[in-house]
Amino acid sequence: MDTQAFKRSLHHSDRYNRRGFGSPTKRAQALEKAYQSSLITSIRDNGYLLEHGRLRVKLAQAFGFCWGVERAVAMAYETRRHYPNENIWITNEIIHNPSVNDHLRNMNVRFISAENGIKDFSDVGEGDVVILPAFGATVQEMQLLHERGCHIIDTTCPWVSKVWHTVEKHKKHTFTSIIHGKVKHEETLATSSFAGTYLVVLDLEEAQYVSNYIIGKGNRNEFLKRFAKAFSPGFDPDRDLQRIGVANQTTMLKSETEEIGRLFEITMLEKYGPAELSEHFLAFNTICDATEERQDAMFSLVDEPLDMLVVIGGFNSSNTTHLQEIAISRGIRSFHIDTPERIGEVDNSITHKPLGEDLLTEKNFLPNGKISVGITSGASTPDRVVEHVIRKLMGLSQQTD
Ligand code: SF4
Numbered sequence: 001m002d003t004q005a006f007k008r009s010l011h012h013s014d015r016y017n018r019r020g021f022g023s024p025t026k027r028a029q030a031l032e033k034a035y036q037s038s039l040i041t042s043i044r045d046n047g048y049l050l051e052h053g054r055l056r057v058k059l060a061q062a063f064g065f066c067w068g069v070e071r072a073v074a075m076a077y078e079t080r081r082h083y084p085n086e087n088i089w090i091t092n093e094i095i096h097n098p099s100v101n102d103h104l105r106n107m108n109v110r111f112i113s114a115e116n117g118i119k120d121f122s123d124v125g126e127g128d129v130v131i132l133p134a135f136g137a138t139v140q141e142m143q144l145l146h147e148r149g150c151h152i153i154d155t156t157c158p159w160v161s162k163v164w165h166t167v168e169k170h171k172k173h174t175f176t177s178i179i180h181g182k183v184k185h186e187e188t189l190a191t192s193s194f195a196g197t198y199l200v201v202l203d204l205e206e207a208q209y210v211s212n213y214i215i216g217k218g219n220r221n222e223f224l225k226r227f228a229k230a231f232s233p234g235f236d237p238d239r240d241l242q243r244i245g246v247a248n249q250t251t252m253l254k255s256e257t258e259e260i261g262r263l264f265e266i267t268m269l270e271k272y273g274p275a276e277l278s279e280h281f282l283a284f285n286t287i288c289d290a291t292e293e294r295q296d297a298m299f300s301l302v303d304e305p306l307d308m309l310v311v312i313g314g315f316n317s318s319n320t321t322h323l324q325e326i327a328i329s330r331g332i333r334s335f336h337i338d339t340p341e342r343i344g345e346v347d348n349s350i351t352h353k354p355l356g357e358d359l360l361t362e363k364n365f366l367p368n369g370k371i372s373v374g375i376t377s378g379a380s381t382p383d384r385v386v387e388h389v390i391r392k393l394m395g396l397s398q399q400t401d
Helices: 005-010 024-035 040-045 067-082 098-108 139-147 158-172 186-194 206-216 221-226 256-274 272-281 288-300 316-330 383-399
Strands: 049-052 055-059 088-089 109-111 130-131 151-154 176-179 198-201 244-248 308-312 334-337 347-353 360-362 371-377
Touching: 005 049, 005 139, 005 158, 024 109, 024 139, 040 055, 040 383, 049 158, 049 176, 049 371, 055 383, 067 151, 067 158, 098 109, 109 272, 130 139, 130 176, 139 186, 139 371, 158 186, 158 244, 176 206, 176 347, 186 371, 198 206, 206 221, 206 256, 206 334, 206 360, 244 256, 256 272, 256 288, 308 383, 316 334, 316 360, 316 371
Parallel strands: 055 371, 088 109, 088 130, 130 151, 176 198, 176 244, 308 334, 308 371
Antiparallel strands: 049 055, 347 360
């Protein structure tokens, strides 16, 4: 499919909108009222530090709502105001944050249901309004909605669109896109729908496996089995790994993305030599600024003397999970929670999600004595949520000593 031609025709349709309905200034003011927090503003003004009795809270210097998320949420609210009576749908969670998604449900914005990763568009009718979330939608979904006569409000973050351009460029020049991402994540699903031939690698270990295969140290059947759900139809590792370009999900760990890019560059350099490199390798770092800033701020935060870290964000939020990984890599006691309600004030407990595991409840969460807690949040988490977490910690620190 010529995805660029499809996008061009979609963008010219009068049933397609990617600019929203209000001015950016009014949009920012409306969001400020809904989600910002005066407590967080005062902590920021105090060098990202709060001291409250025996509790010391240190905030990361960059955390929470990013520009792309703010824009997507505001556009979704504007859409409800602009279409007060129409059916409004979202193809997925607008962002990975439960409180924001609940707010939209309360505004009677409906989420397209999905089973085993297959979405059911059967209730979406002609003239309905469909919002595409910040991490985008697949080209097939866009096509279906367009053909059904829906109004499409596209809040896809421009950083994500940039990745789509990158894989389209690979496709145009017959390079295979190696996408550093999570194969089932909506953004990676969307990106791979715009790519031609592609292979998704989760981490450096998978990239190393692919690199070994390229230099002749692999087993074809084992390769096909291992990546069965991660490549484009008809993918042939012997044919399709001769010309490769790297792209990534915007919210992956930046240092890992860079290492993967370097690994493939060296692999192709070794195999084809410097004179031929540009014929076999295209690099492009598509980590977004907001992700990079939040990860850098987390690396600074973990250098502080901390007793524990609380990482706030949706459990399916990729950028939040990577912040948690940074905490774990430094051996700091850390808790990933999605809402303030995960902290129990009555029994001093926390219900959190250890990396790759199910929810776990721990009692006696806040120890006695002086305690220093680092806090950060993912790009989908409003400041109000961070404030509520801090207020719960303040309350707990007064109950216990
Ligand atoms: S994290 Fe980056 S790519 Fe994702 S919405 Fe925010 S700015 Fe856009």
